[in-house]
Amino acid sequence: MTGVADLPLHSGKVPPWMLKVMERLARSIARAIVEIHGPDAVVRGLADPYWFQAFNNAIGMDWDSSGSTTVLLAVLRKVSLSEDLGFIVVGGKGRRMRGIDSEVEALADRVGIDASKLLGFSQAAGRVSNVLLQDGYSPYIHAVVASETGLMVAVQQGMNVEAGLSRRYHVDRESVEEPFRGVSGILSHSGVLNAVASESKEARKLYVDLAREGASRIERMVLEASRMVSGAPTLLDYMDRHPGASHRNASGGPRSSKPYYKPVPIDSRTRKYLEMLADNPPVDEQDLLTAPGLTPKVVRALALVADIIYGVPTSHRDPVSTPLNPFVYAYSVGGKDGVPYRFDRRTAERVVLALEEAVELARLGRDEKLRALRRLRRLLDPLRS
Known part of the structure; x- marks a missing residue:
């Protein structure tokens, strides 16, 4: 065990x-x-x-x-x-x-x-x-x-x-x-981001796909997702107001109703790590164990984009079970x-x-x-x- x-x-x-x-x-x-x-x-x-x-x-x-x-x-x-x-x-x-x-x-x-x-x-x-x-x-x-x-x-x-x-x-x-x-x-009931959980498998696969998108695109999506969780108007909000729009998130609810996420600001150091990740993207989810540039903040950024933009959540389950x-x-x-x-x-x-x-x-x-x-x-x- x-x-x-x-x-x-x-x-x-x-x-x-x-x-x-x-x-x-x-x-x-x-x-x-x-x-x-x-x-x-x-x-x-x-x-x-x-x-x-x-x-x-x-x-x-x-x-x-x-x-x-x-x-x-x-x-x-x-x-x-x-x-x-x-x-x-x-x-x-x-x-x-x-x-x-x-x-x-x-x-x-x-x-x-x-x-x-x-x-x-x-x-x-x-x-x-x-x-x-x-x-x-x-x-x-x-x-x-x-x-x-x-x-x-x-x-x-x-x-x-x-x-x-x-x-x-x-x-x-x-x-x-x-x-x-x-x-x-001791079980914690809040504040956990568990990307190693079995239920995070699809999110990890999306992390790999996002790494291949390039650092600048990831940064734009992080900015958009951060605005969405903070409640600020976004481009998608304006698109939603169009008479024929159907741009709701994959979970079906309002995009800002994710209280367990906070905006992830991108500073120069985080931008550097995103570039490292994009220059040497992991080939699969197992490769995340050795992917350069994968810091705690980068993982939070990827999890934010995966859930808010793509509707693929990362687990928030505390691993304590016994x-x-x-x-x-x-x-x-x-x-x-x-x-x-x-x-x-x-x-x-x-x-x-x-x-x-x-x-x-x-x-x-x-x-x-x-x-x-x-x-x-x-x-x-x-x-x-």
């Missing part, structure tokens, strides 16, 4: 002593997963917002903290780069997010993955999470987890300061349509901020020792491995209840 999770913005840092224990816990859990299920299981797990949050809870981060994404990715990154577990984590928050391209070039060989494929996946995931899907969250974390088999997931987090929330996106498909197969979080269960594994070792209780260092260290012992036993042979797995299951059962 891939998806989205909404988390309240929290301030504060993890104390150094606690971070060391969290790193040991994350390392032990990752080793156990890789030993039993292989490195692909880590990647598949991190694609699931429930599993991702459960991992956070299991190492002691609070269930509702936006910082949990930063901490888990950071500790798993350190683990993956310090020993060979068959997966790597690249990117992260701020500076690491901005430097992910050079990091991919340097580290892709570590697990035998083509750097260009890993980089292409990272860029595609960033575009679907922030350009083709616009839901009011500005990205400040972007990381990619990849296994030695080539399985990949991008984890991106955006911030909405006004709402006091961050939202986490899990993308495991290089697809322009429904890259978030399972989505959890409520978040915040307390999955939250009682394992407690939480940094004391929710549901303060971080229990002694219990955390005992869990580390138990997991390390189980992994070592699993490496001895099949019979010992089965006994180790049974013991590990007994350790996990109380956490599930």
Whole structure:
């Protein structure tokens, strides 16, 4: 399952002593997963917002903290780069997010993955999470987890300061349509432009056709559509007044009755991006993932023209579809901020020792491995209840 999770913005840092224990816990859990299920299981797990949050809870981060994404990715990154577990984590928050391209070039060989494929996946995931899907969250974390088999997931987090929330996106498909197969979080009822929705397929096809029209024609249509949604008289309004006119929009209603659209002004920068798009138009809707010049504002302009001029709407559905269960594994070792209780260092260290012992036993042979797995299951059962 891939998806989205909404988390309240929290301030504060993890104390150094606690971070060391969290790193040991994350390392032990990752080793156990890789030993039993292989490195692909880590990647598949991190694609699931429930599993991702459960991992956070299991190492002691609070269930509702936006910082949990930063901490888990950071500790798993350190683990993956310090020993060979068959997966790597690249990117992260701020500076690491901005430097992910050079990091991919340097580290892709570590697990035998083509750097260009890993980089292409990272860029595609960033575009679907922030350009083709616009839901009011500005990205400040972007990381990619990849296994030695080539399985990949991008984890991106955006911030909405006004709402006091961050939202986490899990993308495991290089697809322009429904890259978030399972989505959890807080549902928004307004202000979303979802060009990756399945119901936006016809709109995406129209985006491709519009790109071939040329930058100047697109700009004229954006201007006309902007006047229509603002209620100003347009050329088509004058044509409508002609006795034989039938120039209503394709939806059948007044052209200005689209309250979810706002005029899109075209400045010099946007004009430059429109020219880039028109000079190198996408060949199909999938090609939108790499089309130069396709910025958030250009997508809004294309969506405005598609709906207002041609009557082909882009979806306004928020991709969130599954409520978040915040307390999955939250009682394992407690939480940094004391929710549901303060971080229990002694219990955390005992869990580390138990997991390390189980992994070592699993490496001895099949019979010992089965006994180790049974013991590990007994350790996990109380956490599930």
